């Protein structure tokens with residue numbers, strides 16, 4: 338088993354960190370207004386450039402276009418990209434979640450067909466779990482697939498689907514058989530081509546004025562048998578196994594990081610005691626969360642399914658993402674050019690209600706943690 342000290346990364350990972358920083362400096366033209374929220378900034382060209390460097394699908398087998406690097410190396414790349422506020426949302430879900438799902442549960446044909454294009458930063462995926470009336474209670478999905486020769490016909494509506502208006506595929510959780518007394522039975526995951534006949538996508542404007550999530554309506558959409566992920570009916574265990582990947586990464590505590598950057602910039606090199614204490618308070622939170630999140634990366638590296646640990650990281654990380662702007666605002670100096678700080682602060686504030694909703698709400702995560710601790 339790999340021994341891992343979460344503070345001192347393996348040497349190769351630190352070398353890589355400098356390569357990523359050099360890359361970001363060379364590609365600063367793609368960054369525009371930096372935003373550390375992983376879901377803002379869909380830039381196919383930037384993703385393709387990352388793909389050329391081998392920084393998407395980094396941990397995957399070379400046979401499928403991956404680089405066979407460690408989870409820690411992947412971690413370094415993702416945290417550097419987020420800290421710089423780079424536009425990562427195009428490839429984010431495919432890299433973090435859809436690819437690993439296919440590697441773990443997909444067929445040889447699916448891995449050969451989909452993974453190389455993801456790793457090249459040319460193929461983007463969405464998550465199709467939530468529906469009108471179905472969010473926290475995911476087993477209540479009503480989008481249904483009916484058996485037809487050679488495949489399935491899908492009808493129903495998915496909601497809040499991040500990036501569907503820009504991405505190529507959705508991995509959707511659908512009902513392929515009645516529950517028969519067990520709500521978790523009869524669910525399957527299908528790869529749906531978002532350009533297929535019968536798919537209608539309507540972007541939904543968020544409070545910050547952006548359009549990143551969507552309503553996606555399926556009207557008798559054909560999906561071939563070859564695009565069922567795993568065995569039909571096995572969707573529930575597959576979908577829950579994605580959550581370790583979805584909930585533990587640095588994107589769960591770095592969404593507000595640019596506020597910190599602008600805060601420190603505004604303070605300059607000689608902050609007062611009160612301001613310095615605020616900088617230190619944020620840094621202490623960050624370091625602790627990073628250490629926890631990297632421990633989960635270590636568990637993933639060792640083939641474990643750290644769902645409870647990931648829920649803990651997300652719950653604490655999301656709270657911190659909301660706390661960070663408040664600490665900075667309370668200590669913000671009244672002198673100096675505050676324009677950049679104000680802009681980043683305002684944008685983060687408008688996006689922040691989503692931090693504790695997306696990827697599982699606070700109450701649901703607390704329930705997962707309580708169950709993991711044997712309290713319920």
Ligand SMILES: Cc1cc2nc3c(=O)[nH]c(=O)nc-3n(C[C@H](O)[C@H](O)[C@H](O)COP(=O)(O)OP(=O)(O)OC[C@H]3O[C@@H](n4cnc5c(N)ncnc54)[C@H](O)[C@@H]3O)c2cc1C
Pocket residue numbers: 463464465466467468470471472473474496497498499500550691694695696697698699700701
């Ligand atoms: C920015 C953003 C992006 C998203 N992207 C995607 C995506 O790409 N794909 C996707 O499938 N979904 C996506 N979602 C949807 C997200 O997963 C859901 O919003 C979330 O799971 C909550 O579901 P809901 O909105 O239906 O709320 P509900 O489940 O109706 O919950 C409403 C409130 O009730 C609470 N609650 C519910 N059940 C319980 C319970 N048993 N005990 C205690 N409290 C409870 C919740 O915590 C919440 O506070 C996204 C959401 C956001 C905000």
